[in-house]
Amino acid sequence: MDERFVLVGPRTPVLPPSRRKKWYEGKPLLSMALLAVILLGCLGCELFMPKDPVYMDLFHAVQAPDSEFWFGTDTMGRDIFSMIWYGGRASLLIGALATAISTALAVLFGAVSGLAPGWLDGLLMRLTEIFLSIPSLLLIILLQAVLGKASVASLSLVIGVTGWTGMAKVVCSEVRRLRSSEYVLAAKCMGAGFFHVLGRHLAPNFFSSIMFMVVMNVRSAIAAESTLSFMGLGLPLEIISWGSMLSLAEKALLSGAWWIILIPGAFLVATLLCVTNIGNWLRGEGDRRESNL
Amino acid sequence: MRRKDPFFYYGGKLLSFLFSVFLLSLAAFYVARLAPGDPLVSYYGDRAEKMTVQERAQAESRLGLDQPIHVQYVRWLENALRGDFGISYKYKTDVRSVISARLPNTLLLGGVGFLLIFAGALALGAVCAWHEGTRLDRFLCRAGTIVSCIPEFWLALVLILVFAVRLRWLPSSGAYAIGGGGFIDRAVHLILPLTVTVAGHLWYYAYMIRNKLLEEVRADYVLLAKSIGLSRRAVLFRHCLRGVLPAYLSLMAISVPHILGGTYIVEMVFSYPGIGTLSYESARYQDYNLLMLLCIMSGGLVILCNILAQIVSERIDPRMRSEEPPEVTG
Numbered sequence: 001m002d003e004r005f006v007l008v009g010p011r012t013p014v015l016p017p018s019r020r021k022k023w024y025e026g027k028p029l030l031s032m033a034l035l036a037v038i039l040l041g042c043l044g045c046e047l048f049m050p051k052d053p054v055y056m057d058l059f060h061a062v063q064a065p066d067s068e069f070w071f072g073t074d075t076m077g078r079d080i081f082s083m084i085w086y087g088g089r090a091s092l093l094i095g096a097l098a099t100a101i102s103t104a105l106a107v108l109f110g111a112v113s114g115l116a117p118g119w120l121d122g123l124l125m126r127l128t129e130i131f132l133s134i135p136s137l138l139l140i141i142l143l144q145a146v147l148g149k150a151s152v153a154s155l156s157l158v159i160g161v162t163g164w165t166g167m168a169k170v171v172c173s174e175v176r177r178l179r180s181s182e183y184v185l186a187a188k189c190m191g192a193g194f195f196h197v198l199g200r201h202l203a204p205n206f207f208s209s210i211m212f213m214v215v216m217n218v219r220s221a222i223a224a225e226s227t228l229s230f231m232g233l234g235l236p237l238e239i240i241s242w243g244s245m246l247s248l249a250e251k252a253l254l255s256g257a258w259w260i261i262l263i264p265g266a267f268l269v270a271t272l273l274c275v276t277n278i279g280n281w282l283r284g285e286g287d288r289r290e291s292n293l
Numbered sequence: 294m295r296r297k298d299p300f301f302y303y304g305g306k307l308l309s310f311l312f313s314v315f316l317l318s319l320a321a322f323y324v325a326r327l328a329p330g331d332p333l334v335s336y337y338g339d340r341a342e343k344m345t346v347q348e349r350a351q352a353e354s355r356l357g358l359d360q361p362i363h364v365q366y367v368r369w370l371e372n373a374l375r376g377d378f379g380i381s382y383k384y385k386t387d388v389r390s391v392i393s394a395r396l397p398n399t400l401l402l403g404g405v406g407f408l409l410i411f412a413g414a415l416a417l418g419a420v421c422a423w424h425e426g427t428r429l430d431r432f433l434c435r436a437g438t439i440v441s442c443i444p445e446f447w448l449a450l451v452l453i454l455v456f457a458v459r460l461r462w463l464p465s466s467g468a469y470a471i472g473g474g475g476f477i478d479r480a481v482h483l484i485l486p487l488t489v490t491v492a493g494h495l496w497y498y499a500y501m502i503r504n505k506l507l508e509e510v511r512a513d514y515v516l517l518a519k520s521i522g523l524s525r526r527a528v529l530f531r532h533c534l535r536g537v538l539p540a541y542l543s544l545m546a547i548s549v550p551h552i553l554g555g556t557y558i559v560e561m562v563f564s565y566p567g568i569g570t571l572s573y574e575s576a577r578y579q580d581y582n583l584l585m586l587l588c589i590m591s592g593g594l595v596i597l598c599n600i601l602a603q604i605v606s607e608r609i610d611p612r613m614r615s616e617e618p619p620e621v622t623g
Contacts, residue, residue: 130316141576142324223444230446249450256458265447272442292515293525
């Protein structure tokens with residue numbers, strides 16, 4: 001095309017005669033299906049597990065995948081195929097629990113801070129910043145020590161408590177935007193309390209804007225569980241989860257047992273990817289106008 | 294009521310920085326001391342467990358651990374203000390020398406990683422925006438999402454498995470070979486840790502650049518620029534990119550501690566002698582003095598970077614100032 005004559009302006013693309021969108025278009029169906037398979041498999045693992053996941057069969061330690069042990073065995077002789085499904089429960093449960101905790105904290109903190117006068121809001125935000133600047137490793141070690149031996153509940157609490165600040169900021173700015181609307185004023189004039197205003201008037205309005213962050217929080221909580229367990233700060237070896245399975249990885253590296261590292265990790269990454277795709281879909285596409293460029 | 298005088302502006306920022314660091318040190322001090330655990334173990338090793346009650350009491354009073362926490366804190370603060378951060382219980386030397394022996398390693402890994410991420414994200418985001426909607430853009434988005442979903446430690450393990458255990462091309466741990474330490478040796482040891490560091494963060498920033506650019510090319514001034522005859526390239530790189538840059542700079546300022554902190558895990562998996570492994574050890578084994586200085590350093594960096602990001606967005610980009618919503622009371 002001759003560079004001197006470039007058409008400038010919004011182009012109206014030639015569209016086929018208006019076609020209704022099929023129900024499945026634009027939805028991450030593959031991710032949803034895969035996530036559903038993993039979820040159902042973990043929940044109903046008793047129905048099809050060939051072996052007891054906690055039984056240590058020392059005669060068959062570090063066996064490569066074969067017809068008896070489909071995914072091989074780990075350094076303690078446990079069947080990895082059974083462990084994957086059984087251990088997935090702990091990983092997914094931690095993802096859900098930690099997200100519930102951090103969402104609750106974020107909504108509460110964000111709403112208080114958003115409804116507060118400017119100086120208090122500034123102070124609270126500065127405090128969050130300082131909280132964020134304490135190395136999270138130190139906080140995690142402290143919390144673990146206070147809560148005693150690591151369990152699914154304590155680890156969820158630790159991950160939830162250290163992961164709410166980003167969402168709190170969004171809630172705060174949303175509340176700030178909403179708080180002077182007429183219906184909130186009306187509710188306040190009629191004597192509504194803090195929790196009534198939050199639950200009835202504010203939460204339904206900012207829910208859609210934090211939905212994406214909630215889903216992403218599930219992802220980072222599952223990733224945090226696996227990282228902490230891998231570092232030896234999370235679940236111990238005898239509580240099976242994808243993270244604690246991977247904590248055997250250092251030993252597996254020495255013996256070259258790739259299945260101990262690759263298989264639980266593949267499940268972990270697949271789950272994280274599905275959750276991310278669903279989260280991205282919830283965030284929605286931004287500006288759909290034609291590019292001016 | 295924003296004071297325009299730069300003296301007040303930067304003075305205020307400095308004061309708030311100092312105050313935040315003070316609060317941080319107070320919080321870290323209390324958190325560390327309240328955590329159960331025995332600091333004597335890190336000083337005396339296993340001997341600490343066999344000590345009699347009197348020996349213990351003596352050792353504690355020698356290290357000043359028998360005082361109430363606030364007294365200990367005031368004493369620590371007095372010394373710290375004079376530049377004396379005490380000795381490390383484990384290494385028995387000045388904490389500053391313990392840290393300064395390791396700091397260059399982390400700065401090398403984190404610094405090079407940061408530069409690669411900074412430049413790479415800009416390039417990748419611009420490529421995606423340039424080819425918006427094409428197969429290349431969709432492929433890069435897919436691939437980026439997948440890579441950003443892989444936990445860093447697992448990526449590190451897989452890379453070690455492939456390149457160090459199977460192929461034996463690259464070393465699996467350390468910062469230099471024993472007896473080595475030349476440039477090539479160090480570079481070879483950096484390849485895997487650097488790959489993990491960059492892969493873990495790159496897409497997050499590239500995607501942000503891409504989306505911001507896509508917003509920007511839908512602005513009206515692009516129409517104007519095109520109608521006066523500017524080429525597509527000139528519009529995207531000279532005008533749209535410039536509009537995106539302030540937000541990117543302030544995001545990158547906030548991300549400095551993230552990227553440095555992300556090297557924690559990388560350092561651990563590759564047993565790379567840096568600040569990350571040191572922090573882990575000191576928090577785990579109650580090496581108080583070392584822990585405090587590390588906390589102040591890393592926390593101070595976080596606060597400093599946040600303030601820098603604020604300054605960038607308030608001073609460099611005039612739009613940010615006017616965009617601030619007016620205070621509504623009611």
